[in-house]
Amino acid sequence: MSRIGKLPIPLPSGVDFTVERNHVTATGPKGTLARALPAQISVKVADGSIVCERPTDGREHRSLHGLTRTLVANMVMGVATGFRKDLELVGVGYRAAKQGNELVLNLGFSHPVRITPPEGIDIEVTDPTHFAVVGANKEHVGQLAAKLRKLRPPEPYKGKGMMYRGEVVRRKAGKAGKGAK
Known part of the structure; x- marks a missing residue:
């Protein structure tokens, strides 16, 4: 039995949640999210919480039950508080800046990399080596952060590159450490 699917989702104040057959909409202070859910799982709003139920x-049905409950919980949490992925740049000359709505990254290439975030996603630059991808949709925030990290992934020899805040890069010894005793 799905342990995740059975848990009710508390509905925070200020969040409006509507269900129309298999289409759900969540509206809150951070925006509006809508999604079509699997038709086999029923979603109901009762007593200030959302409950997902499966037929058999x-x-x-068991796998869709947990999935549906998680998707709905992420929608509610996204419109209430939002999601955030912090990234940091490590390396000489690597820096980030914001020009208007665009993120401009200097990553050691011959040209600066310019990224325009999609609708509903914002990029906050706190200092030249730390920035964050912020938004209501967890999938879009994670996808943009992964896309940015892929531009210059951390390398294991010097530890340079773009990484998530708190990520530990496993370091390698290199040529000099290989034969030394």
């Missing part, structure tokens, strides 16, 4: 204990 079949394998497919």
